[in-house]
Structure formats: C-alpha cells, structure tokens
Amino acid sequence: MRYERIREVDPAIADALDGERARQNDTLAMIASENHVSEAVMEAQSSELTNKYAEGYPGERYYGGCEYADAVERVAIERATELWGADHVNVQPHSGSQANMGVYLAMLEPGDKILSLDLTHGGHLSHGHPANFAGQVYEVEQYEVDPATGYVDYEGLRKHAEQYEPDIVVSGYSAYPREVDFERIQAAADAAGAYHLADIAHITGLVAAGVHESPVGVADFVTGSTHKTIRAGRGGIIMCDDEYADDIDSAVFPGAQGGPLMHNVAGKAVGFKEALEPEFEAYARQTVDNAVALGDRLQEHGLDLVSGGTDNHLVLVDLRPSHPDTTGKDVEEGLEAAGIVLNANTVPGETRSAFNPSGIRAGTPALTTRGFDEDACREVADCIYEVVEAPHDEDVVEGVADRVDRLTDEFALYD
Structure with missing residues (x-):
C-alpha cells in the first residue's frame, strides 16, 4: 500500500492520492x-529539500x-545548458508563466508594448490576455494565424510589428500544431527594434531532442516549462545570452518570486539527466510520429484539423465543418466518461465561447x-471519432471505455 504515513495522519488526502494514481x-x-x-523525478520532488x-x-x-541546495541547482543549470545550449540558464521559476513574468520584468516598463498571438488562435494567457498580469500591466496587441491555412503568417507578422512598434514580440504557443520558424519571427522583431521572447513551454523536450528547431541563439530570451515534453520536475526555465543574465536573475529573484x-529544482535536475540519455531522442521522435498518426486517422474519419495536420506533439480538431x-x-x-482525458479548445475564427468552444486539443506526450x-494512437483516434459522432450515447461511451481499459492494461503506467 502506498501513502501509509499520509494515511495515518490524513486519510482523506491519502484516499485522494490513491484515487489520482488509479485515475x-x-x-x-x-x-x-x-x-x-x-x-x-517524483522521489526528488518529495525529498527533504522541500x-x-x-x-x-x-x-x-x-x-x-x-x-546541498547549491549543488542541486548547479547540476540542474549544467544539465539544462547541455540540453539546450544556452549561455545562461535560470532554473528557479515556479512555472512557465512566471518565467515569462521574469522576462517582462527584466526588459519592460509598465505600459510597454507586447505583440503576441491571440489566445483563440493558439497563444497563451501569459502572453498578454487581459485577465492575466501581462495584459493588465502592459499594452498588448495580438496577431493571428492565417484563417485559411492555420499557419502563422510570417510576412503579415513582420508588417504588423513594423506598424505597432512593440517592445517585445512573443513567439511559441500552447495550441499551434506546426513547427515555429523562430528565425522569421526574430526578423520581424528586428524590423520593429523589439526584443524576441520565444516561449517553448510545450516543446522543450522536442527542442532538446533536436526534433524541433531551437530558438536558443536566435531569440533574445527563451522560456519554457520543465514538466511537459521534457518530463522533468514541474516548473519553468529562462534561457538567454550572458549580457542579459544579471537582469533576468534579478527579475526572477527578488522580482517575481521569493x-x-x-525540491522542484531537484526534480528538474533528475529529469534533465534522463533527457540527456540517448533514449530520450527516440521518445521525442515517437511523440511526433504518434501525433501525426493520430491526426491522419482523425482526418480519415472526416474530421478537420487546424492547419491540416501537425509537426509536433498535438493536433487541434475543428468540429464545425463535420459536426456543426x-x-x-x-x-x-x-x-x-470513456477514460480519454483531453480538453475542449478554441480554434481560429472561433464562433463560440472559450468555455464551450468549437474544437478539441489532443496531445501524445x-x-x-x-x-x-503509431498503431495504438490510430486506435485512440478511432475511439475519439466514435465519441465525436455520439458524445451523449451511453452505449458508445461504454464501448469506448472497454477499449480504453484494454489499452491501459496493455500499456501499464505504474505498478
């Protein structure tokens, strides 16, 4: 039995933890x-460093x-430097959003201008949504993907930047299924005399493994999450050239957090070591191959994918053409209800509320x-399609749940 000590002190929490493990x-x-x-990684995160x-x-x-805290942080920095090749790395941010906050605090003044991708087109809250600190402290204007193709319009972005004259251009997205051309976004930032922040929160692992182009050495600042495709301790990271190192470090502490x-930094260090092993590149490539297989099978079923496919770890399905x-x-x-957990998501040109949008986002990490x-992911796509066809049909949901049970037994997670 797990969580014995917790159960002695707090049975309610032990029950919840057992339930989450089972879930x-x-x-x-x-x-x-x-x-x-x-x-x-989980053991490191529950260590005495807490x-x-x-x-x-x-x-x-x-x-x-x-x-020993110094030793752990130094190792985390060394491994991150080896993984991504940055001059300077700060591993202290508590999240990707706080990593973005650190860059903003270091380089911007209140009221300065941010140019970033609109949330409904695949951007992120911390890129300037009005409900987020970034949208409350800074002036924000947002660009969109081309509604016809689902791709970033790089030439349009350049023109937008030249007209708006932002202080910082943000690239890197939370629901964009295509590879990002960081060089072209850097050119747009240069044309406007702006900094370029590349937020690779979703693709940190893909970049580290070399299956996605890296913005390190291209963008002025690179931020990311350390618990998504990189599979390390939960938190954030900032990478930059040495010239910005002092400003970034001061913005993170004492600027953005105490x-x-x-314990999370220890988890980052352990996960980074795992990512430096040769097997990790194979994992990252398989993640992309699985997403491609998933998306192709969904299209065979007649579902529409934003941009027509994927180059990374996710697919974005627009339900409006096939299931209005x-x-x-x-x-x-x-x-x-059937045991497949993904999220409803806005799509470019969204016509519904963000709380009940027209799309779904599915990832393979x-x-x-x-x-x-790939074969297993094609079967998952078949399951998804069955529920798309009849999301309220209990017999359909029960049938898919049986298939999910078989898959979870075949691909067991924890003992």
Whole structure:
C-alpha cells in the first residue's frame, strides 16, 4: 500500500492520492501540456529539500545551510545548458508563466508594448490576455494565424510589428500544431527594434531532442516549462545570452518570486539527466510520429484539423465543418466518461465561447511515455471519432471505455 504515513495522519488526502494514481493508471492522458514523470523525478520532488529556504543563487544565498541546495541547482543549470545550449540558464521559476513574468520584468516598463498571438488562435494567457498580469500591466496587441491555412503568417507578422512598434514580440504557443520558424519571427522583431521572447513551454523536450528547431541563439530570451515534453520536475526555465543574465536573475529573484522550490529544482535536475540519455531522442521522435498518426486517422474519419495536420506533439480538431452542432465541451465530457482525458479548445475564427468552444486539443506526450506507438494512437483516434459522432450515447461511451481499459492494461503506467 502506498501513502501509509499520509494515511495515518490524513486519510482523506491519502484516499485522494490513491484515487489520482488509479485515475492516471486507468485513463489516457491526452491533454497536450501533461506528461508522466518517472518515479525518480517524483522521489526528488518529495525529498527533504522541500524543507529548505534558499533565497538567492548558488554561492550567494541569504540563508545558511545551502550547500546541498547549491549543488542541486548547479547540476540542474549544467544539465539544462547541455540540453539546450544556452549561455545562461535560470532554473528557479515556479512555472512557465512566471518565467515569462521574469522576462517582462527584466526588459519592460509598465505600459510597454507586447505583440503576441491571440489566445483563440493558439497563444497563451501569459502572453498578454487581459485577465492575466501581462495584459493588465502592459499594452498588448495580438496577431493571428492565417484563417485559411492555420499557419502563422510570417510576412503579415513582420508588417504588423513594423506598424505597432512593440517592445517585445512573443513567439511559441500552447495550441499551434506546426513547427515555429523562430528565425522569421526574430526578423520581424528586428524590423520593429523589439526584443524576441520565444516561449517553448510545450516543446522543450522536442527542442532538446533536436526534433524541433531551437530558438536558443536566435531569440533574445527563451522560456519554457520543465514538466511537459521534457518530463522533468514541474516548473519553468529562462534561457538567454550572458549580457542579459544579471537582469533576468534579478527579475526572477527578488522580482517575481521569493525562495525557489528546491525540491522542484531537484526534480528538474533528475529529469534533465534522463533527457540527456540517448533514449530520450527516440521518445521525442515517437511523440511526433504518434501525433501525426493520430491526426491522419482523425482526418480519415472526416474530421478537420487546424492547419491540416501537425509537426509536433498535438493536433487541434475543428468540429464545425463535420459536426456543426457538437461543441468541444460535448466531446471532452464524453471522452472523459470513456477514460480519454483531453480538453475542449478554441480554434481560429472561433464562433463560440472559450468555455464551450468549437474544437478539441489532443496531445501524445503522455501516451508515448506509456509506450504507445503509431498503431495504438490510430486506435485512440478511432475511439475519439466514435465519441465525436455520439458524445451523449451511453452505449458508445461504454464501448469506448472497454477499449480504453484494454489499452491501459496493455500499456501499464505504474505498478
């Protein structure tokens, strides 16, 4: 039995943790930003470092007793530097959003201008949505993907940047299924005299493995999450040239947050070591191959994919052409009842509410971690299509649930 000590102190939480472990074992995680970390990463994140305050940076802490915290952070930085090739790395941000905040605080003044992709077209809240701090502190204008192709219009972006004259251009997205041309976005930023922030939160692992072009050495700043396709401890990261190092470090601490979560930094370090192993490149390539197979089979069933396919770890389905009366939320709820967990998502040219949008987003990182190959992902696509056809039909949902049970047994996650 797991969680024995928790159960002695707090049975309600132990029950919830047991339930979550069972849920992850028995369902297919297809939310594109989720993954399953190793037992080693989870052990690091539950280590005694959770007890330690370590405000500051290695060798320059504001508290004593930080020799092992220093050792862990230095190793995390060294491994991140090897993975992505950046001059300077800060591994302390608590999340990808706080990594973005660190860059904004370091380089912008309140009221400065941000140019970023619209949320409904695949952007992220922290890129300037009005409900987010970025949209409240800075002036934000947003670009869109080409509604006909689903691709970023790079020439249009350049013209937009020259007209708007932003202080920073943001690239990197949360629901964009195509490879990002960071060189062309850098050219747009250069044309406007702006900084370029590349947010690779979703594709950190794909970039580290070389299956997606890297913005490191191209963009002025690169931020990311450390728990998505890279499968390390949960949190964020900032990478930049040495000339910006002091400004970035000061913006993270004390600018955006206090003491780092050293147990999470330990989890990052362990996950980075795993990503440096040769097997990780094969994992990243399989993640993309699985997404392509998933998307191709969905198209064979007559579903429309934004941009017509994928180059990365996710597919974005626009339900309007084939199922105009079905919403993304209908499909999300039907699939969850069957044991497939993905999310309803806005699509370019969205005509519904963001709370009940017209699309679904499906990712393959967690499936690939379980050992899924292209054939298994094609079967998952068949399951998704069945629920899209009849999301409220209990017999359909029950039939798909039986197939999911077989798949989760075949590709077991935890003992």
